[in-house]
Amino acid sequence: MAVDASRSITKQSKDFSQWYLDVIAAADLAEHSDVKGSMIIKPYGYAIWERMQRILDDRIKATGHQNAYFPLLIPESYLKKEKEHVKGFSPELAVVTHAGGEKLDEPLVVRPTSETIINEAFSRWIQSWRDLPMLINQWANVVRWELRPRLFLRTTEFLWQEGHTAHATEQEAEEEARRMLGEYRTFVEKTLAIPVVAGEKTEMERFAGAARTYTIEALMPDGKALQMGTSHNLGQNFAKVFGVKYLDKNNEEQFVWQTSWGVSTRMMGGLIMAHGDDGGLILPPAVAPVQVVVVTIGTNSAEKKKVTSTIAELCGELGKLGVRFTVDDRENETLGAKIYTWEKKGVPIRIEIGPKDVAVKKAQVKRRDAGVKEQLPLAGLGKKVEALLADVQVSLFEKAKARLEGKSVFAKTMDAFEAAIEEGKFAYVPWAGSTVDELRIKEKTKATVRCLPFEHGYSGGACIATGKKTNTIAVFGRSY
Amino acid sequence: MAVDASRSITKQSKDFSQWYLDVIAAADLAEHSDVKGSMIIKPYGYAIWERMQRILDDRIKATGHQNAYFPLLIPESYLKKEKEHVKGFSPELAVVTHAGGEKLDEPLVVRPTSETIINEAFSRWIQSWRDLPMLINQWANVVRWELRPRLFLRTTEFLWQEGHTAHATEQEAEEEARRMLGEYRTFVEKTLAIPVVAGEKTEMERFAGAARTYTIEALMPDGKALQMGTSHNLGQNFAKVFGVKYLDKNNEEQFVWQTSWGVSTRMMGGLIMAHGDDGGLILPPAVAPVQVVVVTIGTNSAEKKKVTSTIAELCGELGKLGVRFTVDDRENETLGAKIYTWEKKGVPIRIEIGPKDVAVKKAQVKRRDAGVKEQLPLAGLGKKVEALLADVQVSLFEKAKARLEGKSVFAKTMDAFEAAIEEGKFAYVPWAGSTVDELRIKEKTKATVRCLPFEHGYSGGACIATGKKTNTIAVFGRSY
Known part of the structure; x- marks a missing residue:
């Protein structure tokens, strides 16, 4: 709009x-x-x-x-x-x-x-x-x-x-x-x-x-x-x-x-x-309404004509593979504007095709989640895109997982706990506290018990609130 | 329940x-x-x-x-x-x-x-x-x-x-x-x-x-x-x-x-x-959650065992054809009870298979919308069922269409109009009336203008309410 x-x-x-x-x-x-x-x-x-x-x-x-x-x-x-x-x-x-x-x-x-x-x-x-x-x-x-x-x-x-x-x-x-x-x-x-x-x-x-x-x-x-x-x-x-x-x-x-x-x-x-990043949304392919956008390079009809059959062929291939795609061949928009439209909407893969690409039977392929634009052969591009989509899905998870792990710490003391919370981390702590203890911690640090996790790599210790020995681990964090 | x-x-x-x-x-x-x-x-x-x-x-x-x-x-x-x-x-x-x-x-x-x-x-x-x-x-x-x-x-x-x-x-x-x-x-x-x-x-x-x-x-x-x-x-x-x-x-x-x-x-x-009929619901296959029910004949395990592989084969065939089916092999219910369950729910096609059917490589097939139970060869039964479902869909429409046509009449006079409405029909009439005329007719007959139809086989005449000559046709009926 x-x-x-x-x-x-x-x-x-x-x-x-x-x-x-x-x-x-x-x-x-x-x-x-x-x-x-x-x-x-x-x-x-x-x-x-x-x-x-x-x-x-x-x-x-x-x-x-x-x-x-x-x-x-x-x-x-x-x-x-x-x-x-x-x-x-x-x-x-x-x-x-x-x-x-x-x-x-x-x-x-x-x-x-x-x-x-x-x-x-x-x-x-x-x-x-x-x-x-x-x-x-x-x-x-x-x-x-x-x-x-x-x-x-x-x-x-x-x-x-x-x-x-x-x-x-x-x-x-x-x-x-x-x-x-x-x-x-x-x-x-x-x-x-x-x-x-x-x-x-x-x-x-x-x-x-x-x-x-x-x-x-x-x-x-x-x-x-x-x-x-x-x-x-x-x-x-x-x-x-x-x-x-x-x-x-x-x-x-x-x-x-x-x-x-x-x-x-x-x-x-x-x-x-x-x-998401500073460019806007980044969508995992599994829930992306549009998984691939094919953007035409060249804004006049003559240039567009040269790429039409190539794009039709590629779209046929993507359709057969069940890939959700759209073509952006708007003539009244610059290439930059077209790219911006789909980047901010988080479309996982962008394919750019212009007359020069068609001449060398290649297309430029850009993942929304990674920085590099690759020039790939048009032959077999559909299959390649399908594999890339699967890879984007996994990569997004791996990246988020690495961030979660990097921001998860085990805190043995109240000081370490407060520092972790201040740094915006999940703090795993030995826990034998009551609701009163939780409220006290919430008042002081704005953190609450997110859960008593089913799985964690930590053995117990002294509860950070009560000092009681416990095998129970709680994850604290500040929440929305 | x-x-x-x-x-x-x-x-x-x-x-x-x-x-x-x-x-x-x-x-x-x-x-x-x-x-x-x-x-x-x-x-x-x-x-x-x-x-x-x-x-x-x-x-x-x-x-x-x-x-x-x-x-x-x-x-x-x-x-x-x-x-x-x-x-x-x-x-x-x-x-x-x-x-x-x-x-x-x-x-x-x-x-x-x-x-x-x-x-x-x-x-x-x-x-x-x-x-x-x-x-x-x-x-x-x-x-x-x-x-x-x-x-x-x-x-x-x-x-x-x-x-x-x-x-x-x-x-x-x-x-x-x-x-x-x-x-x-x-x-x-x-x-x-x-x-x-x-x-x-x-x-x-x-x-x-x-x-x-x-x-x-x-x-x-x-x-x-x-x-x-x-x-x-x-x-x-x-x-x-x-x-x-x-x-x-x-x-x-x-x-x-x-x-x-x-x-x-x-x-x-x-x-x-x-x-629907006196037996309950009758569903068009297009919206039936279950299009075909396969009912086993024989209530004990020994009898059931004899039909198991035949049913598995049939189900495989139905599944491949995209038919929505279920199997009723409840042991604690009589055949009659099983049939009643699915009839009242309007499942379009029922297939009954017992040991005797398996012995002659046939199954009994019953359409919910028609009275006759047919014995059909198991070979190619999936395809046959698919065709039957398409036929049920069309038959239901044709039957309802014949009823609609039988209950649609053209009424030239107020007497004919009132008789048609009393008989629960759609009355097509020449119409040049106002809202006041409609209200008067509604009060007298409980019928209202359902619509001014896009298509109809009638030429105009004198409006039944006002007597004015008109080419406009209205369909009256009593409504829910």
Whole structure:
């Protein structure tokens, strides 16, 4: 759009927050709306989200879940049934008090999440052990009133999927919660090319109403942690208040064991920050709406004519290989302007073809993630591009992984811990503290426990907060 | 689910309305929620909707539109800008007055449709003739307070897509509005196998804020019309109140010309009614989540073992052909129960295979839409099934088309008109009446003008309301 195209991007090193907003504007991903905290997701941003959705949805179905759709508006009384849940969500609710020209007898909340209304349904749907496990997923919009909005990262309305499952045993629910966290981890690492630390949340950061919350946490280049997805073992908390019961094989009534899990458009924020540079967005090929742009050199029709058949041939080859490509042969734009258009949008590979290239049967190929422009033979270029795309996908992950590892330290003392946090690192520490200890550290350093990681290379030691000997390791960081 | 499985289906001829609800319950498609007029779309119903979405979305993209996402909550002041629009939607609005624990300065309405918030964005996005045409689509939930809810047909919240476009000229907008109605018609006729009458709405039934509204209208077996989709030429009504302007090639400021168009989960209701019978749902193969069910005959393991390799081979063949299939080899169910499960869910083709069939290298094949069970050779059965599916798709359309034609009459007099309406028919009549005339007829007969059809085989005559000579033909019917 005309308005954004002229806008330049602030350097990352100068002001990371402004860089983030500039990239969103330059790549035409999203913008704020007049309703505080609400966001318009523009076509290019939405196309990336659709790619994410499609890939995740396939995995959610492949692991046995079925999609369904539950109402947006939830009776306020539902939310009040689970006391931790209502306590957690009350400050964030948007409430419908009037509808159809009249005041409602009971206010309706716009769903902040759907545990309550889904459990009301489960209490009717689940009768026997034969109905279990019940494995449901929903793609939906949710609203949580946001006082400090930030595009994609914190918005009043956001898009997400929320899985909701019911099981016969505690163990099955626990396995499900961990399985879906594993799916998220695989998706974020393989598809978004963002390495994460997977682990359990402490009580302080647990989902309102959950027995255990698992999380995957990424570290952004500015040294802040970003929670990319969570999966909850809900125990029997919701089952008990909504009466979700089944007759077991001995004909005895039992409450079900449950999970819920979700990822949202917040992942878009992680994607932008994890890979982008001063030139704008850099997209992993797996989620790039356009993986390859073919840019013509030469702005007049005569020059264009010389390259037409070569480009048609190349496009045929790319199409057959299933590569998502576009051709930029705009005559009213300079080569520089054409290049800038696609660079800021993060298209993984750019191919430039002009009359001189055609004459020597070559094309110039540039990876968005690496600096060098290569001249490559046109013969077999499609296959070569396919291999390059695979390499870009891996390279982006490796680069982000190296950064994560370089910014992960083990801190034995409070001093070392504070220094690590100041440097924008993930600090692994021996931990035997309570919520009070966490709050004290948060107050002093703005860092919180991101998770108790499932895997780490460290043995225990003396807890940095309490001095108690412990084998538990916690990862601290400052978060968005 | 246990609760619904035992429920029997009321005969269509006895009580069509109850039959409709019974089929929805028996096929496990949807149910009401506690919030009046809100609906839970259950997994099987949602899987059908997902099939519809995917096919329509591909066509919307193929015709040059891009998906985006706009906020759910709209400032009340936006809606008030277009006076016809707010008049039309005010009685149906759900209003958020409180959020984040406080009373809002300005109430927010839950979107009933998105013309207003999208035009606010267009006023910023569109600056030059180069930005046109702007072709945007959104998949979203909308809320319109519903006093007489009916699953899928009239629900307070429904799912839909809404296209919103802006063009440089009136002619382009008119072409777009008609093009997208054409896409809807093709989709409904080819994919849902439901024949429709396409035409223009009269002023009385026009969309609030539109210059012209186009519609596709189907006739259900109970003699009621169902509006399946609409497309609006909005003229410059919204452009003028939201200031959506562009600089033309002469550098002069012009208002854009616009369209909007939408289809919703209401189509699910049409699908159920158009094809279903006393046995339950009948699905066109194009949208059937399961196109073929392979049912094993023989309930013990020994018998099952004999058919295993045959079924595996058949499934391999079906998979290669891209047929969506499932195998029902439940040991704890009778053959009758297995058959009933899939019949009520409307699976287009059922294949039964038992040890006796394997011995003679044959299988029993039953079309859901036709009465006869055929014994067919296992050799080449996949290909044969593929052809049968194509035939089912066409047959369902032909059957519905014959019904529509049988129930369409030309009425020259008011008496003939009233008789046709009483018989649940579409009455084509010469029409030169006003909104007042329409209202008078509606009061007397409960029939309204469904549309002024684009195509019909009738020449004009004396208007049944006014007696004026006219070449205009209107189709009347009673509607949902």
